[in-house]
Structures are given as C-alpha cells and as structure tokens.
C-alpha cells in the first residue's frame with residue numbers, strides 16, 4: 001500500500017511537470033521575433049520611427065530642399081498624410097506613393113515598425 005502511494009505521488013509529479021510544458025510563451029519560443037502591436041502610441045513607437053528614419057528629410061526646415069516639400073514634423077502635419085493614405089502606402093510600398101524611407105535601394109522599414117504603424121492607423125491614428 002505504501003509503495004503504491006509513493007508511486008502515485010511520483011506519477012502525479014511527473015504528469016504535472018510534463019503538462020506544465022504545454023504553456024508556451026511566444027516571446028520565449030521566438031526570442032527577438034515578438035512584435036507588440038498593442039497600445040501603439042503616437043508619442044512613442046510612431047514618433048520614434050519618424051525621428052530615426054524620416055524627419056531628417058521631412059522636418060520643417062529640410063522638407064522644401066530634400067523632403068519633396070512633405071513636412072511630417074508633428075502630429076497635425078503627419079495626420080494629413082495618414083488621412084490621404086500616403087503615409088501607410090509610402091512605408092508598405094503598395095505602389096500608391098513613393099517608397100519610403102527614400103534610399104538608393106528602396107529598403108523597407110523593419111516589419112515590426114510597419115506592423116506597429118499599421119495597428120496605430122487602424123486604431124484611428126489617435127494623438128496618444
């Protein structure tokens with residue numbers, strides 16, 4: 001009888017530890033691949049991409065000379081290009097706007113940047 005209960009305890013333990021393996025976390029399975037598209041903020045993710053990849057040409061000072069007259073500096077100015085579809089078209093390269101960020105080989109933004117900006121636009125492009 002004692003043997004059986006020890007066996008039962010051992011079996012239960014083994015079963016519990018095996019079943020705990022079924023809880024997979026995406027970030028742990030694919031480290032570095034996770035892209036969080038929830039709660040994307042204009043003041044955070046969107047502004048960072050603009051600052052790092054776009055405003056060099058598209059700030060108010062440089063836009064006339066090297067940004068094709070397109071001023072994307074600040075929410076209100078960017079929103080014009082969100083509303084006419086050019087902002088999203090330019091980074092997804094769907095053919096309805098020039099390919100951005102402009103470069104010799106038309107390299108796209110990292111896919112996570114595009115996914116986050118798309119999510120922000122789908123949420124109504126709030127000034128958040």
Ligand code: HEC
Pocket residue numbers: 049050053054055056057058066067068069070081086087090091096097098099100101102103109
């Ligand atoms: C090296 C300078 C440069 C960089 C960097 C750059 N752009 Fe541009 N962009 C331009 C120029 C020049 C034009 C106007 C000529 C054209 O349409 O190709 C333009 C045009 C645009 C337009 C209007 C496109 C159209 O078809 O009417 C949008 C929208 C735009 N850029 C967004 C962006 C975004 C978003 C980024 C960053 C991800 C970016 N640009 C990075 C130079 C740049």
